[in-house]
Amino acid sequence: MGERKHKHVRVAVIGSGFGGLGAAVRLRRQGITDFVVLERADSVGGTWRDNTYPGCACDVPSHLYSFSFAPNAEWPRNFSGQPHIRSYLEHVTDTFGLRPHLRFQSEVQSMRWSNEELWWEIETASGPLTADVVVSATGPLSDPKIPAIPGLDTFPGKVFHSAQWDHDYDLTGKRVAMIGTGASAIQIVPAIQPDVEQLTLFQRTPAWVLPRADRKISAAEKWLHAKVPATRAARRGLLWGLRELQVSAFTKRPNELGMIEFLGRNHMKRAVKDPQLRAKLTPDYRIGCKRILLSNAYYPALAEPNVDVVASGLKEVRGNTLIGSDGSETEVDAVVFGTGFHVTDMPIAHRVTGAHGMTLAEEWKDGMESLRGASAAHFPNFLTIIGPNTGLGNSSMILMIEAQLNYLCDYMRQLDVLGDRIALSARPAAVQEWTRTIQRRMQRTVWNTGGCDSWYLDANGRNTTAWPGTTAEFKKVTRQVDLAEYEVLRRPAAAPSTEPTAGAAGTGIDDSTEVAA
Numbered sequence: 001m002g003e004r005k006h007k008h009v010r011v012a013v014i015g016s017g018f019g020g021l022g023a024a025v026r027l028r029r030q031g032i033t034d035f036v037v038l039e040r041a042d043s044v045g046g047t048w049r050d051n052t053y054p055g056c057a058c059d060v061p062s063h064l065y066s067f068s069f070a071p072n073a074e075w076p077r078n079f080s081g082q083p084h085i086r087s088y089l090e091h092v093t094d095t096f097g098l099r100p101h102l103r104f105q106s107e108v109q110s111m112r113w114s115n116e117e118l119w120w121e122i123e124t125a126s127g128p129l130t131a132d133v134v135v136s137a138t139g140p141l142s143d144p145k146i147p148a149i150p151g152l153d154t155f156p157g158k159v160f161h162s163a164q165w166d167h168d169y170d171l172t173g174k175r176v177a178m179i180g181t182g183a184s185a186i187q188i189v190p191a192i193q194p195d196v197e198q199l200t201l202f203q204r205t206p207a208w209v210l211p212r213a214d215r216k217i218s219a220a221e222k223w224l225h226a227k228v229p230a231t232r233a234a235r236r237g238l239l240w241g242l243r244e245l246q247v248s249a250f251t252k253r254p255n256e257l258g259m260i261e262f263l264g265r266n267h268m269k270r271a272v273k274d275p276q277l278r279a280k281l282t283p284d285y286r287i288g289c290k291r292i293l294l295s296n297a298y299y300p301a302l303a304e305p306n307v308d309v310v311a312s313g314l315k316e317v318r319g320n321t322l323i324g325s326d327g328s329e330t331e332v333d334a335v336v337f338g339t340g341f342h343v344t345d346m347p348i349a350h351r352v353t354g355a356h357g358m359t360l361a362e363e364w365k366d367g368m369e370s371l372r373g374a375s376a377a378h379f380p381n382f383l384t385i386i387g388p389n390t391g392l393g394n395s396s397m398i399l400m401i402e403a404q405l406n407y408l409c410d411y412m413r414q415l416d417v418l419g420d421r422i423a424l425s426a427r428p429a430a431v432q433e434w435t436r437t438i439q440r441r442m443q444r445t446v447w448n449t450g451g452c453d454s455w456y457l458d459a460n461g462r463n464t465t466a467w468p469g470t471t472a473e474f475k476k477v478t479r480q481v482d483l484a485e486y487e488v489l490r491r492p493a494a495a496p497s498t499e500p501t502a503g504a505a506g507t508g509i510d511d512s513t514e515v516a517a
């Protein structure tokens with residue numbers, strides 16, 4: 001590929017969700033315009049574009065679940081719905097002049113590091129290109145997971161995943177099975193329950209569900225936030241600070257979370273009067289071990305006469321009949337899988353081949369690990385946004401994304417200082433040391449000790465997704481790239497001719513840019 005004419009960019013960003021768009025904004029603000037954002041679909045938004053299921057909303061308050069550099073005084077609710085979040089991301093794209101960088105229908109099919117050229121050779125659905133640096137912002141919630149259920153192919157009715165909602169299929173009057181009790185399922189259940197004839201919830205593990213303090217944001221508040229930006233900042237600061245104070249209970253003193261369980265049980269008691277149903281819905285693990293869910297509508301929906309909870313997983317399908325692990329049989333017309341995503345087995349990892357000729361999936365066969373959540377060993381100039389151990393249990397992922405973007409910006413600065421034809425490769429010893437520290441700290445967290453299985457843990461039972469600290473700490477440890485943790489790779493002088501891509505000129509970004517969604 002080095003011999004042929006190809007597009008070359010300084011940076012290729014993969015994905016145009018919060019991570020990819022955030023990277024694009026920060027690159028431009030740093031004066032880097034020679035970059036593209038490769039997107040497999042035909043619009044931006046990532047998981048907030050794909051998830052359109054009824055009731056889809058964010059369970060993190062919008063004033064915190066948004067970019068610090070793109071505040072939005074117009075958020076309609078404390079917890080805004082998917083259409084508003086998607087529209088916010090479209091506005092970020094326009095406001096920050098990102099359109100010229102977007103390459104839609106450009107799914108990355110494979111990527112290989114060239115040890116000779118010190119660049120990434122990328123094959124995409126819209127053609128090949130090379131890039132000095134790749135920012136992988138594919139996100140952990142991008143590839144839906146449907147469990148391999150024996151006989152599923154014999155089911156004659158409709159089957160779809162929560163992230164691939166079929167809006168042409170009308171659930172009205174149908175017998176529907178909802179599989180799963182995660183954050184997606186608990187939003188779907190109350191949204192579809194009034195319309196369906198019968199709803200059967202397959203609950204392998206009951207969730208801890210707390211009240212959701214949702215309300216409309218009043219016109220007066222919006223006016224104040226628009227006219228006096230300090231009020232908006234104060235609101236965000238308060239939302240952030242309250243969550244930071246909770247972190248030590250998750251990471252160091254899980255027993256303190258017992259008090260919250262009382263709230264959860266009470267929340268259920270108020271809506272579910274049937275003691276048998278309450279017993280089915282009561283979790284037997286520490287709250288916080290799995291992601292805590294927020295809903296005022298979930299328990300009331302489960303108490304409705306057209307809803308049945310099967311307290312077991314879906315084991316098998318025989319024609320129209322769904323067989324639970326408890327042996328129960330339920331006839332349905334449609335099956336909705338709320339069974340989550342490929343979080344710990346990141347699909348892009350199979351497509352990326354590093355400096356040692358192995359794929360990232362092979363490198364990570366014993367579990368994902370990257371220096372400061374960003375750099376895997378043997379994958380030079382390849383940075384992940386929402387990489388290993390950057391997930392949160394109780395706060396906004398946008399804070400973690402922005403910390404990783406700080407790291408990206410410093411990485412680009414370091415490359416500039418080092419000069420042309422340079423790449424950085426994380427030292428395996430530094431990656432291992434970082435991972436050892438994380439895993440040591442993980443030992444006492446609620447995710448590891450709370451007595452549950454969750455998507456925080458990989459197939460080996462190792463927590464490769466969560467960050468065992470505060471967002472402030474993560475921000476601090478990702479403020480700067482420590483060059484001692486990297487090997488500096490240098491390329492010989494001559495380089496083949498390349499055809500530069502058109503980049504948008506100038507940064508033109510104002511820190512206080514307002515984005516109305």
Ligand code: NAP
Pocket residue numbers: 057058059060141147162179180181182183184185202203204205291312313314315338339340341453454455
């Ligand atoms: P999820 O949290 O991974 O939940 C998957 C569910 O499927 C679990 O309840 C799991 O049971 C169940 N399951 C898997 N196989 C099953 C089987 N054979 N039979 C019955 N149940 C089965 O997926 P999700 O709800 O889509 O959430 C994914 C991610 O998106 C999470 O990070 C979530 O927090 C995030 N999300 C966030 C929001 C938000 O408001 N910010 C909204 C939606 C989703 P077990 O518990 O027994 O494994």
